[in-house]
Every structure is written in structure tokens, then in C-alpha cells.
Amino acid sequence: MTTLTVHLERPDLVDDLVDSFHESGCAAHRSGPRSCTIEHASAASEHEARAEVVFFLRAWQARHGFARALLAP
Numbered sequence: 833m834t835t836l837t838v839h840l841e842r843p844d845l846v847d848d849l850v851d852s853f854h855e856s857g858c859a860a861h862r863s864g865p866r867s868c869t870i871e872h873a874s875a876a877s878e879h880e881a882r883a884e885v886v887f888f889l890r891a892w893q894a895r896h897g898f899a900r901a902l903l904a905p
Contacts, residue, residue: 833873834881838889840866841900849901852892867904 840846843866850868853860859871875881882903889901 833871834875834878836870836872836881836885837863837904838868838870838885839902839904840868842866845896845899845901848896849892853888856888 838849840849846862846866846868850860850862853868853870857874859873860868863869870885872881872885875884885903889903893899893901
């Protein structure tokens, strides 16, 4: 299982992002005022998890007026 952290520019969207990850089958929770962690249990590697989360974030951002969300290194 790979755990990743996402930082958002707008704290008011963190819960929405967490809910979206839940709907896609990933465990996620708020980890700070502007961040959340995602547990991608089905990814075969960290590289795969990162690629899938980046893809997910791009789609989520497009639905939210290109809200800024960054995957932590």
C-alpha cells in the first residue's frame, strides 16, 4: 500500500477532494488545513500510485475551476 500526500491551495476544497477519492475506491483523509493523504492499496508500486493520483487530480481540478492541488514529492 502506498500513502501519498496532496496539498491544496484552497482549504475549503479538501473535504471535497477526500470525498472524491473515497468515491473512486481510495482511502483518504484530511491531514491538515490544506492537505489530505491518500492510501492507494491497489497500486503495484509507488510509481503507479503516483501516476494514477496525478491523473485523478487533473480530472478533479478541471471539475473545480482548475483549483490548485499538488502531490507532495
